[in-house]
Amino acid sequence: MADRGIPTTNAFRVQDELREEILTGTLPPGARLRAEPLAERLRTSRTPVREALILLAREGLVDIEPRRGAVVRSFDAADLLDLYDVRGLIEPHAARRAATRIDAPGLARLAELCALAEARGAADDAAVEDQVGFNEEFHRIIVDAAGSPRLEAAMRAVAGIPRAFRKAFWRDDAQREQSLFCHGQLVDALEGRRPHFAEAVMRMHIVGATEFLTEVIHDDADAP
Amino acid sequence: MADRGIPTTNAFRVQDELREEILTGTLPPGARLRAEPLAERLRTSRTPVREALILLAREGLVDIEPRRGAVVRSFDAADLLDLYDVRGLIEPHAARRAATRIDAPGLARLAELCALAEARGAADDAAVEDQVGFNEEFHRIIVDAAGSPRLEAAMRAVAGIPRAFRKAFWRDDAQREQSLFCHGQLVDALEGRRPHFAEAVMRMHIVGATEFLTEVIHDDADAP
DNA sequence: ATCACGGGAATTGGATGCAATCAGGGCGCG
DNA sequence: CGCGCCCTGATTGCATCCAATTCCCGTGAT
Numbered sequence: 459m460a461d462r463g464i465p466t467t468n469a470f471r472v473q474d475e476l477r478e479e480i481l482t483g484t485l486p487p488g489a490r491l492r493a494e495p496l497a498e499r500l501r502t503s504r505t506p507v508r509e510a511l512i513l514l515a516r517e518g519l520v521d522i523e524p525r526r527g528a529v530v531r532s533f534d535a536a537d538l539l540d541l542y543d544v545r546g547l548i549e550p551h552a553a554r555r556a557a558t559r560i561d562a563p564g565l566a567r568l569a570e571l572c573a574l575a576e577a578r579g580a581a582d583d584a585a586v587e588d589q590v591g592f593n594e595e596f597h598r599i600i601v602d603a604a605g606s607p608r609l610e611a612a613m614r615a616v617a618g619i620p621r622a623f624r625k626a627f628w629r630d631d632a633q634r635e636q637s638l639f640c641h642g643q644l645v646d647a648l649e650g651r652r653p654h655f656a657e658a659v660m661r662m663h664i665v666g667a668t669e670f671l672t673e674v675i676h677d678d679a680d681a682p
Numbered sequence: 683m684a685d686r687g688i689p690t691t692n693a694f695r696v697q698d699e700l701r702e703e704i705l706t707g708t709l710p711p712g713a714r715l716r717a718e719p720l721a722e723r724l725r726t727s728r729t730p731v732r733e734a735l736i737l738l739a740r741e742g743l744v745d746i747e748p749r750r751g752a753v754v755r756s757f758d759a760a761d762l763l764d765l766y767d768v769r770g771l772i773e774p775h776a777a778r779r780a781a782t783r784i785d786a787p788g789l790a791r792l793a794e795l796c797a798l799a800e801a802r803g804a805a806d807d808a809a810v811e812d813q814v815g816f817n818e819e820f821h822r823i824i825v826d827a828a829g830s831p832r833l834e835a836a837m838r839a840v841a842g843i844p845r846a847f848r849k850a851f852w853r854d855d856a857q858r859e860q861s862l863f864c865h866g867q868l869v870d871a872l873e874g875r876r877p878h879f880a881e882a883v884m885r886m887h888i889v890g891a892t893e894f895l896t897e898v899i900h901d902d903a904d905a906p
Numbered sequence: 907a908t909c910a911c912g913g914g915a916a917t918t919g920g921a922t923g924c925a926a927t928c929a930g931g932g933c934g935c936g
Numbered sequence: 937c938g939c940g941c942c943c944t945g946a947t948t949g950c951a952t953c954c955a956a957t958t959c960c961c962g963t964g965a966t
Contacts, residue, residue, distance in 0.1 A: 467748050467948095468950070469736070469950095492918095493917080502950075502951090503951045503952075505951070506950070513737075516737065524691045525917085526957090526959090527917070540833075541832055543833075544830065544833055547775050548836070551771050607764060608768045609767075609771075611742060612772070612840050615832075615836050615839035691919065693920095716947075726921090727920055727921045730919080730920065732949085748948085749926085749928065750928070750929090751947070908966085909965090913963105914961095915958105915960080915961100916958085917957085917958075918957075919957095921952100921953080922952080923952075925950085927947085929944105930943105931943090931944090932941105932943085933943095934941085936939080
């Protein structure tokens with residue numbers, strides 16, 4: 459019988475909801491996260507909220523100081539570069555592994571995401587947000603397809619940063635073109651079981667993004 | 683003023699104690715982790731124990747099935763190879779970064795650990811356990827010295843596996859010699875600020891260990 | 907005016923109570 | 937004799953309660 463829903467615990471649901479609110483910016487950096495109001499808003503008690511906050515602290519999305527409460531972590535240019543440095547390490551490796559392991563549904567979804575991204579464009583803000591979402595799923599599929607639980611765990615321990623930081627990519631025409639092209643090449647590489655090429659494409663993709671980021675950061679000092 | 687003690691919460695203390703017991707094998711794979719007995723043994727209540735268990739699940743050391751309890755995770759050869767695959771990715775990168783960032787106390791401690799390891803040998807079981815401990819600290823110092831919070835996080839998300847699996851290294855003379863030599867070369871590389879060489883040594887070190895592991899696994903099917 | 911200090915409110919970490927769920931065993935039925 | 941179902945005990949997950957700490961603000965001294 460198909461498992462309807464996910465019979466998981468309340469703490470994990472809260473964790474997911476709070477993570478989403480932090481990544482979208484609904485809960486901005488610096489926002490205090492007091493247990494009682496959150497519990498009330500999310501229809502539960504302080505205990506699961508507390509567990510969720512501890513997990514999010516582990517993910518690097520919130521700072522907890524014992525006895526003093528939790529706040530949404532603040533991110534700066536250094537964080538962004540640090541994140542991309544680690545992504546530039548992990549994801550090419552993941553792409554290489556994925557090339558010999560990814561299954562048909564995964565490939566199909568990647569191709570679909572490419573098509574969606576091509577079609578969606580970046581006309582308005584909503585379109586840009588969709589692009590960020592497509593991109594996230596694309597990269598996550600590849601890391602998952604690498605078939606290494608620990609690589610997944612490493613990526614999860616590192617992946618989160620408010621999405622606002624990423625929008626710049628999709629607003630820049632050259633960068634968007636590069637991304638779409640790389641994604642297409644990646645699908646080809648994975649489909650053709652070419653691990654070396656997949657790795658190389660992914661490396662180009664992320665190094666390119668990193669350098670673009672560096673430029674942007676230097677230009678407008680810090681306005682995500 | 684020097685912060686005496688660690689003003690941390692109880693849940694983290696429990697987490698550390700349980701992690702240690704799992705890594706040393708005091709809590710063997712498959713052992714059920716019921717909240718109440720643990721709470722009593724660790725002089726606290728079920729709440730912090732529960733939080734600790736959730737965190738350890740995130741580290742991959744325990745399995746939690748909602749409503750059914752927690753057990754110490756079982757590890758197999760595939761886990762070990764997966765772990766070393768990711769270490770082989772992360773640690774050379776960390777070594778390269780550390781070469782331009784590590785400070786004098788860090789270097790001094792690394793040299794000290796080398797000396798201790800040389801002196802300690804591997805005569806009896808206690809000596810082997812000490813070697814495993816020295817080795818753990820050596821590698822952790824380098825990852826920390828890389829100065830990348832996310833690289834540290836990635837490593838922490840991945841690092842745990844019962845120490846029994848690692849003892850084989852230090853019982854094998856050739857392998858122990860290789861390890862000691864590489865560690866010495868690493869100290870030289872870091873001290874001389876030679877990032878490329880540090881990376882190369884670390885890569886050799888871990889690939890060597892991985893291949894040794896593969897051999898051992900094939901030999902005696904699965905007896906850590 | 908600034909700063910140190912004290913007291914009360916707010917808030918967290920931890921302990922405990924309670925309902926829901928799961929395991930296990932005895933009973934009835936085929 | 938084997939199989940499945942219900943009932944009971946155990947255990948979790950969540951809600952609530954309590955103590956300890958921290959925050960905040962007003963007061964007074966310098």
